[in-house]
Amino acid sequence: MSIVDEVARETLDAIRARGTHRRMRVLDGAQAPRMEVDGREVALFAGSNYLDLAHHPDVVEAAARAAHEYGCAAGGSRLISGNLTIHEALEEELAAFLGVEAALAFSTGYMANVGVIPALAGQGDLVVSDALSHASIIDGCRLARADVRVFPHSDPAGLEAVLAEATPKYRRTLLVIDGVYSMDGDVAPLPALVESARRHGAMVLLDDAHATGTLGKNGRGTAELLGVEDEIDVYVGTLGKSLGSFGAFVAGSHGLRELLVNTARSFIFSCALSPPQVEASRAALRVIVGEPWWRERLQANAARLREKLAGHGISTEPSTTHIVPVVLGTNERTMAVCERLLERGFYAQGIRHPSVPEGTARLRITPMATHEATEIDALADVIAEALAEIP
Numbered sequence: 280m281s282i283v284d285e286v287a288r289e290t291l292d293a294i295r296a297r298g299t300h301r302r303m304r305v306l307d308g309a310q311a312p313r314m315e316v317d318g319r320e321v322a323l324f325a326g327s328n329y330l331d332l333a334h335h336p337d338v339v340e341a342a343a344r345a346a347h348e349y350g351c352a353a354g355g356s357r358l359i360s361g362n363l364t365i366h367e368a369l370e371e372e373l374a375a376f377l378g379v380e381a382a383l384a385f386s387t388g389y390m391a392n393v394g395v396i397p398a399l400a401g402q403g404d405l406v407v408s409d410a411l412s413h414a415s416i417i418d419g420c421r422l423a424r425a426d427v428r429v430f431p432h433s434d435p436a437g438l439e440a441v442l443a444e445a446t447p448k449y450r451r452t453l454l455v456i457d458g459v460y461s462m463d464g465d466v467a468p469l470p471a472l473v474e475s476a477r478r479h480g481a482m483v484l485l486d487d488a489h490a491t492g493t494l495g496k497n498g499r500g501t502a503e504l505l506g507v508e509d510e511i512d513v514y515v516g517t518l519g520k521s522l523g524s525f526g527a528f529v530a531g532s533h534g535l536r537e538l539l540v541n542t543a544r545s546f547i548f549s550c551a552l553s554p555p556q557v558e559a560s561r562a563a564l565r566v567i568v569g570e571p572w573w574r575e576r577l578q579a580n581a582a583r584l585r586e587k588l589a590g591h592g593i594s595t596e597p598s599t600t601h602i603v604p605v606v607l608g609t610n611e612r613t614m615a616v617c618e619r620l621l622e623r624g625f626y627a628q629g630i631r632h633p634s635v636p637e638g639t640a641r642l643r644i645t646p647m648a649t650h651e652a653t654e655i656d657a658l659a660d661v662i663a664e665a666l667a668e669i670p
């Protein structure tokens with residue numbers, strides 16, 4: 280056995296013993312309410328193409344046109360040969376959409392967080408984040424050589440205590456929060472959190488990966504929903520979820536953009552987004568601005584699903600959004616229920632540690648704007664049956 284295989288075996292055996300071994304399912308077809316999963320056609324309740332824009336005709340047409348006009352690659356990093364007029368246009372449009380001065384595209388939301396957090400905080404600074412922060416925020420904190428403090432999930436008093444105790448010891452403090460938590464679907468109590476940050480002179484970074492396009496009157500996300508847009512210094516958003524494309528962005532002031540162009544390593548040392556991705560994102564943004572009914576239908580579908588599950592006595596706490604968890608506890612039960620749903624024609628992913636804390640394995644259900652009410656009702660019925668069959 281090669282050394283590589285020895286390392287793999289040792290690590291994978293430990294993962295299997297913990298019941299958290301993962302394999303990739305193979306899907307076929309366009310990301311849509313119905314897809315083939317491991318060779319079986321099912322209703323898809325497991326994606327992030329929340330508004331179903333990934334194959335909206337305007338988005339597809341824009342990507343195809345860009346491929347014909349510009350080809351399939353930007354051909355380099357933005358600072359060398361990859362900075363096209365369309366990248367600049369996308370960024371101006373994202374900034375205008377959010378009502379900020381400037382934006383900068385990154386290849387993924389993960390790369391945006393590992394780029395922006397170290398750009399804003401280094402040695403002698405403090406980063407404060409929520410206990411349930413997304414992995415990319417945790418990794419961004421690790422890469423920033425700043426001290427890191429974590430406050431209890433969505434607990435303004437907990438944040439206040441950390442800030443009051445720690446900020447005087449540091450040069451600067453950066454508060455990093457998710458707008459919508461990706462595994463629970465709850466919205467952060469932004470007004471109280473940003474108020475505390477302001478009181479202690481901390482910068483505020485909001486990662487709104489799941490809320491851009493899906494929440495707020497104009498789709499601008501959780502800060503718009505909760506009326507605190509003026510309090511956000513830095514937005515992180517992705518283009519690969521509700522915008523139905525690929526990529527991400529950081530948005531805020533002109534100074535922030537210039538700082539990132541000059542210091543964010545995940546921006547500098549990486550290839551620019553391809554033209555089809557850029558043009559698909561621009562088209563999706565136009566849909567989000569011009570066709571609010573996609574997010575209205577999404578939220579109506581999510582509310583219907585939560586209500587139907589509640590009717591079966593199934594809790595979806597603490598979700599108030601289009602990410603709907605059903606916490607089942609053990610890995611074994613969660614994955615057994617997930618398989619049973621697949622057999623009955625529905626795909627809702629089972630999520631285990633380390634994506635969620637130990638003992639809180641769950642189904643993570645993500646309805647789309649284009650699911651039919653009948654599909655949502657049928658999913659709730661099938662979940663209720665599966666939970667009864669697999670105690």
Ligand SMILES: Cc1ncc(COP(=O)(O)O)c(C=O)c1O
Pocket residue numbers: 386387388389390392413415457461486488489517518519526527
């Ligand atoms: C809160 C949050 N931030 C960042 C990301 C990463 O975004 P991307 O998939 O574009 O890398 C995710 C992905 O799920 C997320 O939930």
